[in-house]
Amino acid sequence: MILHPSHFKRLTNRLLPFADAASEGLPLGQLLRLSLFQVSVGMATVMLLGTLNRVMIVELSVPATIVAVMIALPVLIAPFRTLLGFRSDTYRSAIGWKRIPYLWFGSLWQMGGLAVMPFALLVLSGETVHDVPFAGEVLAALAFLMTGLGLHMTQTAGLALATDRADEATRPRVVAMLYVMFLLGMGSSAVIVGWLLRDFSPLQLVRVVQGAAVVGLALNLVALWKQEQVRPMSREERAAPRPLFREAWADLLGGGQAGRLLAVVFIGTMGFNMQDVLLEPYGGEILGLSVASTTMLTALWAAGALAGFTLAGRMLAQGRDALRIAAMGLLTGVVAFSTVIFAAPTNSPTMFFTGACLIGFGGGLFAVSTLTAAMTLPATGKAGHGLALGAWGAAQATGAGLSIALGGALRDWTNAQALSGAWGDAVATPATGYSFVYHVEIGLLFLTLAALGPLVRIARKASRSTQGAARIGLADFPT
Secondary structure, eight states: OOOOHHHHHHHHHHHSTTGGGOOSSSOHHHHHHHTHHHHHHHHHHHIIIIIHHHIIIIISOOOHHHHHHHHHHHHHTTTHHHHHHHHHHHOOOTTOOSSHHHHHHHHHHHHHHHHHHHHHHHHHHTOSOOOOTTHHHHHHHHHHHHHHHHHHHHHHHHHHHHHHHSOTTTHHHHHHHHHHHHHHHHHHHHHHHHHHTSSOOHHHHHHHHHHHHHHHHHHHHHHHTTOSOOOOOOHHHHHSOOOOHHHHHHHHHTTSHHHHHHHHHHHHHHHHHTTTTTHHHHHHHTSOOOHHHHHHHHHHHHHHHHHHHHHHHHHHHTTOOHHHHHHHHHHHHHHHHHHHHHHHHHTOHHHHHHHHHHHHHHHHHHHHHHHHHHHTSOOOTTOOHHHHHHHHHHHHHHHHHHHHHHHHHHHHHHHHHHHTTTTOGGGOSTHHHHHHHHHHHHHHHHHHHHHHHHHHHHHHHHHHHOOSOSSOOGGGSOO
């Protein structure tokens, strides 16, 4: 029997993950290359929030308060993603590029921050002798700010470029694939960097962090190569006045749907991420699990998130409403946190691990579906894809940062009150603080569902009024 080439193509699409995310405007090879910027961003995120966090506290003996302030700096500049996205929408160059310059300069900021960071940390820890007051604090703050600005700029411009090139039919699968690449970048970087730093020394720290800076720049160079067409612009076109940011922002928020979507992203992200710094201590302190056992939580969370990404991509590709999928993720989160709460009174590690996996699954559904909704906001008028995606990224990153800080503070305050006996003997246990935070997260998820409801109703009315279509496209609901 002779096989036709089309048979091989269909076989490849079934076996190769996300092969069906390719389109005529964004072939699979270029899509895979473009997705490398997410690997770079994932690597930088791991360095900021994981590896360097641990190195500063344990190996370099930096006070935890200073470490917390340094890690919070990239979160504080997350709202500027909105402005960065708008600037990439309206940027004018002689060759017509809009996204590539921001990808490039974001890569340089990211590399520069990581390149100087190990030296700044060594000065901060007192490893070097100097007479300049607060030199370590200032240098470390600048390094974290540079790295944070670089990864925000790179991710915003990269997502906007993917949105520009993908068509409406494949855009949901492109979103899911980019999220998977981000997770792969975080996971692989954590393993490799952890292995390289197993025998810690100041020189090894410099080598590893600066090596990560070079690798990140190389990945982004490969990612942006020939991704945007050259469209020469005349001097008159480049000199023409550009829209103002406040006008574009008002255009984006016109009608209220985009603003409500951003509120949904912000509150929902807080609901899912408040437990980030509490889940492993909860397993160790309350359930008596070993360090090796609690370390498995990250793997379970990642497995659940990957399952959520995959399911969301499939459902979105079938024409399912992104907002309804987001609601499904929120309800999964309610079940997940309830499971984690009941793990303490039942002393069940199985329930605890199941809840951790469900948190990742619900968060994956919510993140992919809301990002897809942001990507399908119309790029008309003064508001383009870059502004919409920058606003989504700002809401998501700000919500995540604030929720992590708030979660730790709420747990400490609640435990202080409960263990002092102020609330009675029944709740005078260390589990009370953790349980209170998880209940707050459940409340936030219900609040997000309430904010999401009007958007779902609007989408339903739009689908009912559409005539002559076999199915409703994701970009058809009004924004």
